[in-house]
């Protein structure tokens with residue numbers, strides 16, 4: 001049986017998920033991302049809460065801001081997650 005949920009439900013689920021992002025595993029984050037994509041829900045700033053490469057939630061990450069670019073360096077794999085800020 002395939003479990004289908006509405007967009008509102010998916011949004012709520014994602015909202016709940018990010019409340020405890022620090023305790024999530026990369027596997028769970030991957031699943032959540034899939035859910036967001038399936039329902040076309042933009043994660044926006046929430047994306048900065050985990051590493052785009054290893055999907056591990058950022059814990060006390062090194063953050064550098066330079067020329068309007070915010071760089072979050074992953075403690076786990078060293079990947080620099082960059083984001084434009086205004």
Ligand SMILES: [Zn+2]
Nearest residue numbers: 051054074077
């Ligand atoms: Zn990483």
